[in-house]
Amino acid sequence: MDGKRILVQKFGGTSVADTEKIKNVARRIAETRSKGYHVVAVISALGDTTDRLVELAYQITPRPRAREMDMLLATGEQISVALLSMAMHELGHEAISFTGAQVGIVTDSAHTKAKILDVKVGRILEELEKGSVVIVAGFQGVSLDDQITTRGRGGSDTTAVARAAALGAEVCEIYTDVDGVYTADPRLVPEARKLSRLSYEEMLEMAATGARVLQLRSVEFARNYGVVIHVRSSFSQEEGTWITEEDERMEKAIISGVTHDVSEAKVTVFDVPDRPGVAAALFKALAAENINVDMIIQNVSENQRTDISFTVSKEDLQKAEEITARVAEELGAGGVSVDRDIAKVSLVGAGMRTHPGVAADMFAALAENDINIEMISTSTIKISCVIRAEDVEKAVRAIHAKFGLDRGVVMRA
Amino acid sequence: MDGKRILVQKFGGTSVADTEKIKNVARRIAETRSKGYHVVAVISALGDTTDRLVELAYQITPRPRAREMDMLLATGEQISVALLSMAMHELGHEAISFTGAQVGIVTDSAHTKAKILDVKVGRILEELEKGSVVIVAGFQGVSLDDQITTRGRGGSDTTAVARAAALGAEVCEIYTDVDGVYTADPRLVPEARKLSRLSYEEMLEMAATGARVLQLRSVEFARNYGVVIHVRSSFSQEEGTWITEEDERMEKAIISGVTHDVSEAKVTVFDVPDRPGVAAALFKALAAENINVDMIIQNVSENQRTDISFTVSKEDLQKAEEITARVAEELGAGGVSVDRDIAKVSLVGAGMRTHPGVAADMFAALAENDINIEMISTSTIKISCVIRAEDVEKAVRAIHAKFGLDRGVVMRA
Numbered sequence: 143m144d145g146k147r148i149l150v151q152k153f154g155g156t157s158v159a160d161t162e163k164i165k166n167v168a169r170r171i172a173e174t175r176s177k178g179y180h181v182v183a184v185i186s187a188l189g190d191t192t193d194r195l196v197e198l199a200y201q202i203t204p205r206p207r208a209r210e211m212d213m214l215l216a217t218g219e220q221i222s223v224a225l226l227s228m229a230m231h232e233l234g235h236e237a238i239s240f241t242g243a244q245v246g247i248v249t250d251s252a253h254t255k256a257k258i259l260d261v262k263v264g265r266i267l268e269e270l271e272k273g274s275v276v277i278v279a280g281f282q283g284v285s286l287d288d289q290i291t292t293r294g295r296g297g298s299d300t301t302a303v304a305r306a307a308a309l310g311a312e313v314c315e316i317y318t319d320v321d322g323v324y325t326a327d328p329r330l331v332p333e334a335r336k337l338s339r340l341s342y343e344e345m346l347e348m349a350a351t352g353a354r355v356l357q358l359r360s361v362e363f364a365r366n367y368g369v370v371i372h373v374r375s376s377f378s379q380e381e382g383t384w385i386t387e388e389d390e391r392m393e394k395a396i397i398s399g400v401t402h403d404v405s406e407a408k409v410t411v412f413d414v415p416d417r418p419g420v421a422a423a424l425f426k427a428l429a430a431e432n433i434n435v436d437m438i439i440q441n442v443s444e445n446q447r448t449d450i451s452f453t454v455s456k457e458d459l460q461k462a463e464e465i466t467a468r469v470a471e472e473l474g475a476g477g478v479s480v481d482r483d484i485a486k487v488s489l490v491g492a493g494m495r496t497h498p499g500v501a502a503d504m505f506a507a508l509a510e511n512d513i514n515i516e517m518i519s520t521s522t523i524k525i526s527c528v529i530r531a532e533d534v535e536k537a538v539r540a541i542h543a544k545f546g547l548d549r550g551v552v553m554r555a
Numbered sequence: 556m557d558g559k560r561i562l563v564q565k566f567g568g569t570s571v572a573d574t575e576k577i578k579n580v581a582r583r584i585a586e587t588r589s590k591g592y593h594v595v596a597v598i599s600a601l602g603d604t605t606d607r608l609v610e611l612a613y614q615i616t617p618r619p620r621a622r623e624m625d626m627l628l629a630t631g632e633q634i635s636v637a638l639l640s641m642a643m644h645e646l647g648h649e650a651i652s653f654t655g656a657q658v659g660i661v662t663d664s665a666h667t668k669a670k671i672l673d674v675k676v677g678r679i680l681e682e683l684e685k686g687s688v689v690i691v692a693g694f695q696g697v698s699l700d701d702q703i704t705t706r707g708r709g710g711s712d713t714t715a716v717a718r719a720a721a722l723g724a725e726v727c728e729i730y731t732d733v734d735g736v737y738t739a740d741p742r743l744v745p746e747a748r749k750l751s752r753l754s755y756e757e758m759l760e761m762a763a764t765g766a767r768v769l770q771l772r773s774v775e776f777a778r779n780y781g782v783v784i785h786v787r788s789s790f791s792q793e794e795g796t797w798i799t800e801e802d803e804r805m806e807k808a809i810i811s812g813v814t815h816d817v818s819e820a821k822v823t824v825f826d827v828p829d830r831p832g833v834a835a836a837l838f839k840a841l842a843a844e845n846i847n848v849d850m851i852i853q854n855v856s857e858n859q860r861t862d863i864s865f866t867v868s869k870e871d872l873q874k875a876e877e878i879t880a881r882v883a884e885e886l887g888a889g890g891v892s893v894d895r896d897i898a899k900v901s902l903v904g905a906g907m908r909t910h911p912g913v914a915a916d917m918f919a920a921l922a923e924n925d926i927n928i929e930m931i932s933t934s935t936i937k938i939s940c941v942i943r944a945e946d947v948e949k950a951v952r953a954i955h956a957k958f959g960l961d962r963g964v965v966m967r968a
Contacts, residue, residue, distance in 0.1 A: 161614035195634065201574035202638050203645035210644075213652050214637035217630035221608065224627035225615050231623075232616035239626050243656075244701060288657060 148270065148311040149174055152184040152280065152302035156319040157376035158222050159189035161229075167376065168229035170317075171275055175235065180270045182309065183277045184302040185226055187218025208253035212282070212292045215254075216241070219279035219298075227277050237275040240265070242282035242290075247301060249283035249291045255432070256283055256291035258300065261308040278305070299360035307367035314364070314371050316356065321375035322383035323348065323355050325399040325547040330538050333548030337398060338381070341388035344398045344492050345371075347524040351488035352403030361385065388492060396493030396500070400541045402534050403486045406436060406453040408517070409466055413476025414450055416443040421450060424469045431465060433458045437486070437519045437528065447476075451517060453528065456482060484516065485534035488526040489541055501525050507544035513537050561683065561724040562587055565597040565693065565715035569732040570789035571635050572602035574642075580730075580789065581642035584688055588648065593683045595722065596690045597715040598639055600631025621666035625695070625705045628667075629654070632692035632711075640690050650688040653678070655704075656697035658689075660714060662704045668845070669696055669704035671713065674721040691718070712773035720780035727777070727784050729769060734788035735796035736761065736768050738812040738960040743951050746961030750811060751794070754801035757811045757905050758784075760937040764901035765816030774798065801905060809906030809913070813954045815947050816899045819849060819866040821930070822879055826889025827863055829856040834863065837882045844878060846871045850899070850932040850941065860889075864930060866941065869895060897929065898947035901939040902954055914938050920957035926950050 151171060158164050171181050195214050199206040206214075223239035230237030246262025269276045280298020283291045293300065299316060306314035323345065326334040340348070342365035349358040355373055364371050364385060374382030414420055421440065428435055433454055441449045454462045459480060467478050487508075494500045504525055508515060513536065517528035529537055542548060564584060571577050584594050608627050612619040619627075636652035643650030659675025682689045693711020696704045706713065712729060719727035736758070739747040753761070755778035762771040768786055777784050777798060787795025827833055834853065841848055846867055854862045867875045872893060880891050900921075907913045917938055921928055926949065930941035942950055955961060 161611060164615060198574060198634070198638060199641060202577060202641045205645075206641045207644055210637045210640045210652060213640070213654075214634060217633045220630045220633070221611070221627060224623045225611060227623045227626075228612060228615045228619045231620055232618075239623060241626075241703070244703075290654070290657075 146178060146180050148182065148309050149179040150182045150184060150302050150306040150309065150311045150314045151317065152298060152315065153186065153317045153376060154298070154319070155186040155189055155192070157317050158185055158226065161225065164188075164222070164225050164229050167226060167317075168233055170376065171230065172233050172235055175275065179312075181275050182266060182270070182305055182311070183226065183275060184280045184298055184305060185219065185222050185277065186280050186298050187215075188222050188225075191218035191221065209289060212253045212290050215292050216279070216282040216290045219282055223277045223279050230275050230277070235275055236273050237277055238269050239277045240279070242279050242301075243284035243288075245276075245278050247283035247304075249285055249293065251285040251287065251289065251291065252432070253289070253291055255294045256285065258283065258293070258304055259286070261304045263305075263308045266305075266309065297357070299357040300363055303360045303363045303367075303369050303371065306369045307363065311369070314369050316360075316371060316373045317376035318355060318373065319375065319377070320355060321378060321380055322373055323353060323399070326538050326542045327402065330402070330535050331400075331542045331548070334399075334542065335547065337383050339384045339386065340398055341492055342385060343388065343523055344490055345385045347488070347490040347521065348399060348401055351486065351490065351524060351526055352401040353399070356385070396497050397489060397491035397545045397547060399490055399547065400538050400545075401488045401490060402538050403488075404531055404534060405456055406484065406486060407456045407459045408451055408453050408481040408484050408528065409459070409462055410449060410451040410479045410481070411466060411470050411475050411477075412449050412479070413447050414470070414473060415475070416446050416448040420473055423473060424450065424466065427465050427469050428454075428462060431461055433462050433465070437517055437526065439517045439519075453484070453486070453517070483531045484528050485531045485537075486526050486528050487534060487537045487541065488524055489545070490524045492523050494524070495522050503544055504541055507540045508537055511536050511540045513540070559591060559593050561595065561722050562592040563595045563597060563715050563719040563722065563724045563727045564730065565711060565728065566599065566730045566789060567711070567732070568599040568602055568605070570730050571598055571639065574638065577601075577635070577638050578642050578645075580639060581646055583730075583789065584643065585646050585648055588688065592725075594688045595679060595683070595718060595724070596639065596688060597693045597711055597718060598632065598635050598690065599693050599711050600628075601635050601638075604631040604634065622702060625666045625703050628705050629692070629695040629703045632695055636690045636692050643688050643690070648688055649686050650690055651682050652690040653692070655692045655695035655714075656701075658691050660696035660717075662696035662698055662706065664698040664700065664702065664704065665845070666702070666704055668707045669698065671696065671706070671717055672699075674717045676718075676721045679718075679722065710770070712770040713776055716773045716776045716780075716782050716784065719782045720776065724782070727782050729773075729784060729786045730789035731768060731786065732788065732790070733768060734791055734793055735786055736766060736812070739951055739955045740815065743815070743948050744813075744955045744961070747812075747955065748960065750796050752797045752799065753811055754905055755798060756801065756936055757903055758798045760901070760903040760934065761812060761814055764899065764903065764937060764939055765814040766812070769798070809910050810902060810904035810958045810960060812903055812960065813951050813958075814901045814903060815951050816901075817944055817947060818869055819897065819899060820869050820872045821864055821866050821894040821897050821941065822872075822875055823862060823864040823892045823894070824879060824883050824888050824890075825862050825892070826860050827883070827886060828888070829859050829861040833886055836886060837863065837879065840878050840882050841867075841875060844874055846875050846878070850930055850939065852930045852932075866897070866899070866930070896944045897941050898944045898950075899939050899941050900947060900950045900954065901937055902958070903937045905936050907937070908935050916957055917954055920953045921950055924949055924953045926953070
């Protein structure tokens with residue numbers, strides 16, 4: 143390469159909602175180039191294209207196969223990369239668009255939720271050297287047997303970060319419709335503040351517990367490969383939130399933020415024999431069907447019998463319920479129930495490690511507002527509580543206020 | 556293979572205009588399978604998808620580059636192959652969809668009008684052997700350097716025929732919105748009759764002179780590889796028109812039909828020095844820019860000067876005019892004029908070879924209706940006349956009546 147630094151810029155669906163917005167994106171890429179960077183742009187399908195394609199599929203069949211869904215959905219991005227490339231040409235910049243297959247995003251064969259196996263960069267580097275902006279599709283790839291795969295919604299964040307890692311890019315900028323990561327969802331908490339910097343660990347917990355700004359896997363990838371992420375708005379020039387290694391210059395906040403998630407449901411198996419291998423049998427069966435289980439709680443045993451509760455994404459609920467019912471019968475359990483009306487509220491902050499009172503304060507905030515806690519799960523830098531879905535807004539506001547997040551940063555001792 | 560015969564079925568844009576029509580196509584393929592055939596379906600983009608994509612491109616730039624247009628337009632077919640595959644699954648049939656690149660339609664790099672270099676069949680045969688219907692995109696391919704290419708509108712007919720040839724298919728069925736090839740365009744001549752059988756040569760001349768039912772290149776391909784074509788309607792079970800080698804069983808009609816074409820324009824170079832190499836210089840320059848010239852007329856020379864007129868597609872007119880003006884100046888010609896208001900009306904029939912009076916009768920039909928003939932071009936089985944565009948309907952009706960095409964087949968002696 144010619145010594146110029148590489149910047150990966152990822153634009154989500156709202157940033158390329160229509161042709162006018164595509165032109166805006168082209169102008170932003172042109173500005174970045176004028177600062178002396180090589181730019182690799184990763185983009186998603188135009189606005190509601192994916193929804194429209196999904197609708198077409200369901201007009202044909204209630205059970206579209208995953209392989210054909212990938213074939214179908216990959217077209218949305220192919221349209222947007224071609225249009226953005228044209229928009230760059232119109233601004234007088236050299237540019238070339240590529241599908242996932244063409245630039246070697248090699249994945250496994252798990253259609254609609256494929257995992258990246260390899261990221262080839264030869265063709266991209268070649269085009270960058272020629273002076274072109276390289277525009278690549280975000281959430282699609284190609285399997286080893288030459289099938290088109292997609293990586294699920296949000297997959298393009300991970301593709302962008304994987305690209306940035308493979309190319310040794312200086313920064314991976316993720317453009318979205320909000321201007322960064324907040325201490326809570328501003329739609330619920332108007333006083334929420336934008337965070338200027340977060341460590342990978344904090345962002346991982348935020349993403350895992352409901353912050354929608356970045357996809358979890360993309361943050362894991364960034365941490366594993368040391369890719370600096372800058373989350374920012376495509377509609378303003380303001381700095382957003384930087385996600386980096388935890389370092390000395392970082393704000394020493396105890397708490398980063400409060401997150402919430404209403405996308406999960408709870409499954410409970412009653413009256414299970416409490417002997418070795420019971421939990422293994424259940425969760426192995428769920429894992430075999432690619433169902434991600436989030437929180438797991440096992441009650442204290444009584445008379446060699448116990449209850450096991452766990453949460454899964456509502457999308458997977460039907461399948462999870464079927465599998466659980468089958469395993470419960472095999473195990474001689476009393477029964478299975480599901481509960482869709484739950485919410486998870488979480489508190490995330492690296493400073494928790496050295497501040498033992500945080501959990502107690504969070505529980506107090508909920509108690510003071512008559513909010514019952516149904517499940518609890520903790521990590522070194524996170525506490526999550528499952529509560530009733532109807533209490534979620536009240537809970538987020540109460541916790542946000544309890545830790546003074548609206549008043550400014552609570553610094554570590 | 557398992558000895559089952561292969562049928563290639565090609566469905567145009569109107570046959571797959573919406574999801575209901577796609578389900579119809581799926582049912583027709585299912586019927587064909589139930590008759591014991593392996594089916595390879597070649598399909599186009601849904602209804603107006605291509606137009607919508609072109610519109611998006613022009614919202615971005617008035618000069619979209621051909622490579623990016625191909626990237627963009629290829630998505631239309633990818634959507635329809637995926638949806639048709641889902642529709643087959645819904646009917647309980649195994650099916651798999653492929654892009655042009657995936658099933659090895661290898662083309663040159665002439666984006667938006669790529670020519671087929673190679674048609675690979677390995678992957679298709681593999682899937683047919685597994686018992687699947689194979690559904691492939693029609694007008695797209697992949698160049699040797701792994702770029703997505705398209706073959707221009709109508710290119711999917713040729714792809715279907717090329718596939719049929721490579722697979723040794725029994726028949727290549729071309730489904731369209733009309734139920735066959737007619738003695739004239741039924742919109743102009745309500746009395747026009749459907750032809751049950753045509754030789755390749757007749758169909759070639761019909762296609763070359765304006766019959767829109769089949770693309771010229773697809774018929775050439777069919778003739779060169781002996782592929783039997785059956786043109787029929789996707790909305791009825793009736794037999795359409797068979798295109799085959801001329802053989803003994805064929806109707807010995809003198810005339811197959813009357814065609815017309817208003818898509819061409821006439822360019823005239825005045826007062827050109829009449830010496831060797833003049834025509835070569837002009838038409839070599841046009842060919843170098845990929846401009847197809849149809850009819851060429853050179854006047855009788857006077858004082859070593861002459862006029863040359865030729866017709867080209869209106870799409871190519873601007874470029875043709877520029878090139879002609881340049882060459883005309885180099886040659887010291889008097890000037891160049893263009894005329895967009897022309898039409899070409901043609902009479903096609905294998906029986907002409909042995910019936911010398913046909914041309915005279917055609918000219919008489921035009922004269923009787925006060926229609927002036929501006930250019931004439933003949934082959935052994937075709938006569939074309941360029942006339943004023945405003946006279947085209949009258950001319951087609953007059954010729955159709957003159958040869959009694961509305962009354963039934965005029966048999967050869």
